[in-house]
Amino acid sequence: MEPLSLVVLAGGRGSRLGRITDSRPKPLVPIGGRPVLWHILRAYEAAGVSRTVIAGGYRVEQVRQAFSGDGTVEVVDTGQHTGTAGRLLRLADRLPDTFCLTYADGLSDVPLSDVIALHRSRRPQATITAVHPPSRFGALALSGSAVTSFEEKTTLQSVWVNGGFMVLDKSVLGLVAGDATSLEQEVLPKLAAGGQLAAYRHEGFWHPMDTTTDVERLNRLWHGGAPWRTW
Numbered sequence: 717m718e719p720l721s722l723v724v725l726a727g728g729r730g731s732r733l734g735r736i737t738d739s740r741p742k743p744l745v746p747i748g749g750r751p752v753l754w755h756i757l758r759a760y761e762a763a764g765v766s767r768t769v770i771a772g773g774y775r776v777e778q779v780r781q782a783f784s785g786d787g788t789v790e791v792v793d794t795g796q797h798t799g800t801a802g803r804l805l806r807l808a809d810r811l812p813d814t815f816c817l818t819y820a821d822g823l824s825d826v827p828l829s830d831v832i833a834l835h836r837s838r839r840p841q842a843t844i845t846a847v848h849p850p851s852r853f854g855a856l857a858l859s860g861s862a863v864t865s866f867e868e869k870t871t872l873q874s875v876w877v878n879g880g881f882m883v884l885d886k887s888v889l890g891l892v893a894g895d896a897t898s899l900e901q902e903v904l905p906k907l908a909a910g911g912q913l914a915a916y917r918h919e920g921f922w923h924p925m926d927t928t929t930d931v932e933r934l935n936r937l938w939h940g941g942a943p944w945r946t947w
Contacts, residue, residue: 720765720832721812725800725899726753726820727773732926741775743820744782745931748938751782752925753820755944757789760816762947763828769810770820771803795895801903802895804888811889817882823934823944824922826881831916835883841912842888842904847879847922876915878904879922 730742743753835843
């Protein structure tokens with residue numbers, strides 16, 4: 717069995733984080749005093765990943781400098797405006813037949829070894845992790861005109877989204893037309909239509925880091941026990 721490799725899509729501007737990313741790339745935004753990407757890489761190391769390629773773009777030199785002391789991590793400039801699937805195409809000569817793939821902005825306690833095992837047993841071209849997204853609003857329980865309970869943050873239990881933490885076969889590159897191709901809008905829908913997309917259902921913790929509110933909440937959670945910490 718070949719050693720596990722990971723590709724991290726980390727080239728975007730992270731514009732929804734506002735001024736936080738004016739001077740640093742999104743993967744280096746600190747959670748608990750460490751870059752968010754550091755947390756992600758630790759989880760994959762615990763799952764047996766021995767080599768990581770970071771597909772950088774925006775402020776790629778800062779990412780390269782941040783991980784310069786880690787001999788298992790390679791940072792590649794895949795362009796600031798390249799699509800998510802286009803970044804994979806630019807890394808074609810570095811990709812093994814099967815590899816893990818994730819984003820640089822989501823934290824979860826998903827059992828990565830189980831996601832990898834599902835892909836190896838089902839043998840689709842791609843496997844994603846399906847998660848329940850957090851609601852941006854509080855939830856009310858009502859009885860007539862009375863509020864009987866209030867929960868500040870909930871998850872949308874009836875909804876599944878792609879939480880990242882994927883496993884792909886290199887053959888998916890056959891669906892990538894060029895730099896502008898989107899993994900989410902073009903490649904994954906084609907795989908699903910062809911019966912080549914599997915999903916690992918994760919009911920546990922998952923939280924994106926899309927906004928300043930997300931950054932603040934993840935930092936609070938770190939000090940409260942870091943529910944994504946699996947290493």
